[in-house]
Amino acid sequence: MELSPHVQEKLLSGHKLTAVVEAGLVQEFIKTTRVVALIEVTTQEIKQGGEQALLIFQTARVPVHSAIDLSIEQVLPIDSNLKCELDEYKVLDCSMSRTVSCAPTGIQVG
Numbered sequence: 001m002e003l004s005p006h007v008q009e010k011l012l013s014g015h016k017l018t019a020v021v022e023a024g025l026v027q028e029f030i031k032t033t034r035v036v037a038l039i040e041v042t043t044q045e046i047k048q049g050g051e052q053a054l055l056i057f058q059t060a061r062v063p064v065h066s067a068i069d070l071s072i073e074q075v076l077p078i079d080s081n082l083k084c085e086l087d088e089y090k091v092l093d094c095s096m097s098r099t100v101s102c103a104p105t106g107i108q109v110g
Contacts, residue, residue: 003020003021003022003035003064004017004020006064006065006066006067006069006070007020007035007037007055007057007067007070009067010055010057010067010070010072011039014041014042015039015040015041015042016039016040016041016042017037017038017039018037018038018039018040018052019037019038020035020036020037020038021035021036022034022035022036023035023036023056032058033059033062034056034057034058034059034073035056035057035059035064035070036054036055036056036057037054037055037057038052038053038054038078039052039053039054039055040052041053051077051078052077052078053075053076053077053078054075054076054078055072055074055075055076056072056073056074056075056076057070057071057072057073058070058071058072058073
């Protein structure tokens with residue numbers, strides 16, 4: 001099922017959806033589904049290329065049937081090097097690959 005329309009419905013005006021993938025979160029050997037979206041803030045206040053962020057959504061059901069099935073769990077701002085700091089020791093590298101892996105938190109995107 002196409003996730004883009006459901007994620008786009010959750011965004012504010014001035015936010016542009018760049019990419020969206022279904023992902024799995026593994027905590028204590030239990031895998032749950034997440035939806036990860038890369039967005040860009042395109043408002044006129046941002047003059048140089050906008051700002052980007054990863055939105056991580058929890059899903060009420062799989063497959064996702066509507067925007068109501070999605071709730072934002074976390075927002076991770078991305079810097080100009082396409083990296084976002086989860087805390088002072090963990091960095092998630094989001095550069096040009098559709099595969100993102102962060103072992104300390106169990107996030108896997110395929």
